[in-house]
Amino acid sequence: xxxxxxxxxxxxxKKETFVPLEAGxxxxxxxxxxxxxxxxxxxxxxxxxxxxxxxxxxYRGYKxxxxxxxxxxxxxxxxxxxxxxxxxxxxxxxxxxxxxEDIKALNILPADVYPKxxxxxxxxxxxxxxxxxxxxxxxxxxxxxxFSVCKFPEYGKLSHLxxxxxxxxxxxxxxxxxxxxxQDFALWKAWTPEDGDVFWETELGKGRPxxxxxxxxxxxxxxxxxxxxxxGGVDNMFPHHENEIAQSEAxxxxxxxxxxxHNEHLQVEGKKMSKRFGNFYTLRDLLAKGYDPIAIRxxxxxxxxxxxxxxxxxxxxxxxxxxxxLRNFVRRLHEAEGTTATGKVATLTAKLEACFGGSMDDDLNxxxxxxxxxxxxxxxxxxxxxxxxxxxxxxxxxxxxxxxDEVLGVIGKVEVEEALPQDIDALVQKRETARKAKNWKEAxxxxxxxxxxxxxxxxxxxxxxxxxEKA
RNA sequence: GCUGGGGUGGCCGAAUGGCUUAGGCGGUAGCCUGCAGAGCUGCUCUAUAUGGGUUCAAUUCCCAUCCCCAGCUCCA
Numbered sequence: 336x337x338x339x340x341x342x343x344x345x346x347x348x349k350k351e352t353f354v355p356l357e358a359g360x361x362x363x364x365x366x367x368x369x370x371x372x373x374x375x376x377x378x379x380x381x382x383x384x385x386x387x388x389x390x391x392x393x394y395r396g397y398k399x400x401x402x403x404x405x406x407x408x409x410x411x412x413x414x415x416x417x418x419x420x421x422x423x424x425x426x427x428x429x430x431x432x433x434x435x436e437d438i439k440a441l442n443i444l445p446a447d448v449y450p451k452x453x454x455x456x457x458x459x460x461x462x463x464x465x466x467x468x469x470x471x472x473x474x475x476x477x478x479x480x481x482f483s484v485c486k487f488p489e490y491g492k493l494s495h496l497x498x499x500x501x502x503x504x505x506x507x508x509x510x511x512x513x514x515x516x517x518q519d520f521a522l523w524k525a526w527t528p529e530d531g532d533v534f535w536e537t538e539l540g541k542g543r544p545x546x547x548x549x550x551x552x553x554x555x556x557x558x559x560x561x562x563x564x565x566x567g568g569v570d571n572m573f574p575h576h577e578n579e580i581a582q583s584e585a586x587x588x589x590x591x592x593x594x595x596x597h598n599e600h601l602q603v604e605g606k607k608m609s610k611r612f613g614n615f616y617t618l619r620d621l622l623a624k625g626y627d628p629i630a631i632r633x634x635x636x637x638x639x640x641x642x643x644x645x646x647x648x649x650x651x652x653x654x655x656x657x658x659x660x661l662r663n664f665v666r667r668l669h670e671a672e673g674t675t676a677t678g679k680v681a682t683l684t685a686k687l688e689a690c691f692g693g694s695m696d697d698d699l700n701x702x703x704x705x706x707x708x709x710x711x712x713x714x715x716x717x718x719x720x721x722x723x724x725x726x727x728x729x730x731x732x733x734x735x736x737x738x739x740d741e742v743l744g745v746i747g748k749v750e751v752e753e754a755l756p757q758d759i760d761a762l763v764q765k766r767e768t769a770r771k772a773k774n775w776k777e778a779x780x781x782x783x784x785x786x787x788x789x790x791x792x793x794x795x796x797x798x799x800x801x802x803x804e805k806a
Numbered sequence: 807g808c809u810g811g812g813g814u815g816g817c818c819g820a821a822u823g824g825c826u827u828a829g830g831c832g833g834u835a836g837c838c839u840g841c842a843g844a845g846c847u848g849c850u851c852u853a854u855a856u857g858g859g860u861u862c863a864a865u866u867c868c869c870a871u872c873c874c875c876a877g878c879u880c881c882a
Binding site: 366368369374375376377378379380381382384409410411494495496497517518519520521545546547567568569570571572573574575577578597598599600601602605606607634637638639641642643644645647649650652653654655656657660663664666667700702703705706707708709710713716717719720721770773775778779782791792793794795800 | 808809810811812817818819820821828829830831832838839840841842843844845846847874875876877878879880881882
C-alpha cells in the first residue's frame with residue numbers, strides 16, 4: 336500500500352510524508368481528558384482533530400490502533416473527590432461516563448482502548464525503576480522521585496525550548512526545593528497529608544505517580560516502545576510531551592514517537608476562553624441551549640487544526656446551515672428519478688474524490704476539502720434541477736457522499752421515505768386535498784401544525800416531500 | 807522579558823509573486839413556486855492591520871509599527 340499523506344511534525348516543524356512503522360498500520364496515541372469535570376469545547380476541538388486524523392488514515396486504508404488515556408489521578412481529581420467526600424474512583428467514574436456520552440454525541444469514533452492511569456501503576460513503577468537503575472532518576476529529599484533533565488541531552492527537542500532559558504519561578508511548586516535542578520520533574524510523588532487516602536504502597540515508597548509517566552507507561556504497553564503518531568493540544572507540548580520523550584527514550588534507548596501532532600487552541604468570541612470572561616462552555620452547556628451536536632462537530636472541525644479558531648454562536652448557526660445543505664443534497668440524490676445519463680456525474684465525482692483526497696492528504700487541509708465538496712454539491716444540484724441525473728448516477732454520487740461522510744461524520748443516515756405514523760400521514764393527505772382545492776389557508780395551517788411536530792413538508796415538482804427537522 | 811503563531815469581504819474561514827483572490831454563512835435581486843421550503847443565477851460597491859521597501863507585478867517576500875493569541879513545569 337502506498338499513500339501520500341503528509342503530516343506536520345512538531346519535532347521537525349515540517350510537513351513530512353507519513354511512513355508507518357508497519358506497512359498498512361498506524362499506531363496512534365492521543366492525550367485524553369483529566370476526568371475531574373465535564374470537558375469543554377476546547378478539549379473537544381482536540382478530540383475532533385484526532386478523530387478526523389484517524390478517520391482519514393482509515394479512509395486511506397490504514398488499520399489504525401488508537402489509544403486514548405484517561406487521567407484519573409492528579410491534584411484536581413484528588414481535590415474533587417475530597418470535596419465531595421467520595422472515593423477517587425467513584426468521583427472519576429462519573430466524569431468518565433460523561434466523557435463517553437459527550438464523544439458519542441459528537442460522533443467521535445471510540446478509541447480501541449481507554450487505559451486509566453490508576454490501572455497502570457505497576458507499569459509506571461517498572462519504567463521508573465529502569466530510569467533509576469540507569470542513573471537518570473533520583474530520590475529527592477522529600478522522598479519523591481525526579482527525572483534528572485541534565486542527563487538527557489536531547490531534552491527540549493520537541494518544544495524547541497532551551498532548558499537554561501526557562502523562566503524560573505513562573506509557577507513554583509511546593510516540592511521544588513527537594514529537586515536537584517529546577518527543571519527536573521516528578522516521576523513519583525511522595526505521599527503528603529493533602530493526598531488523604533489516595534496513595535499506593537510500592538517499592539518506590541508510599542505515594543502516587545507524577546503526571547507524565549502515565550502516558551509513557553500506557554502508550555508503551557499498548558503500542559510498543561516506538562509508535563507512529565502522538566497527538567495533543569499545543570499546551571501539552573511542553574512540558575508534558577517533552578517529559579514523555581525524556582522518560583521513554585531514556586528508559587528504552589529507542590525513538591519514542593515518529594510523528595508528533597499538536598492542535599491549536601480555540602478562542603471564544605475573540606477572547607481566550609475562561610470562566611472569568613463568562614465565555615467558558617462545556618458541550619453540555621451548548622446542548623442545553625439547543626444546539627445540534629453535529630453542528631458543533633462541523634464547526635470545530637472545519638478550521639485547520641493548527642490554526643487558532645474563534646468560536647462564535649454566529650459561526651455555530653452557520654455550521655448548522657452548512658450541514659443542513661449537505662443533508663438536503665443527499666436527500667435529493669435519494670429521490671432522483673431521472674433517466675438521462677449525461678456522463679457528467681462521473682466527471683464530477685472523480686474530480687471531487689481527487690480534490691478532497693489531495694487536500695486531506697496535505698496535513699488534513701479540510702478547508703479545501705470542504706470547498707471541493709460544496710463545489711460538487713452546487714454543480715450536482717444544477718444537474719438535478721435540469722433533471723439530468725439518472726438514478727444510477729445519483730446512486731453513484733450518493734455513494735461517494737457516504738464514503739466522504741465516513742471521514743466527516745456530519746451527514747449521517749438521511750432518512751429515506753419511511754412510512755409516517757398514520758395520524759401524521761392522515762394530516763399530510765388532508766393538507767394535500769386542501770391544497771389541490773386551492774384552500775391555501777387550511778393547507779398552510781396544517782403545514783405549520785406538522786412543522787410544530789417536527790415534520791417539514793416541501794412541495795416539489797415531483798410531488799410532496801417531507802423530512803424530519805433536525806435539532 | 808524570551809520563544810512561537812496570527813491579523814483577509816457583513817461574519818467564519820482558504821489560497822497564492824501575476825493567469826478566475828476558494829468555500830460556507832448572512833443579506834439582496836431574479837428564476838421556480840399559490841405561498842413557503844429546497845435549488846439555481848447575479849449582486850454584496852478596489853477584502854488582504856498600518857507605514858515603508860524589493861519587484862515589470864505583493865495580500866503573498868523584506869523592514870518597522872500597532873493589535874490579538876499561545877508556551878515558558880502538571881490548562882486541549
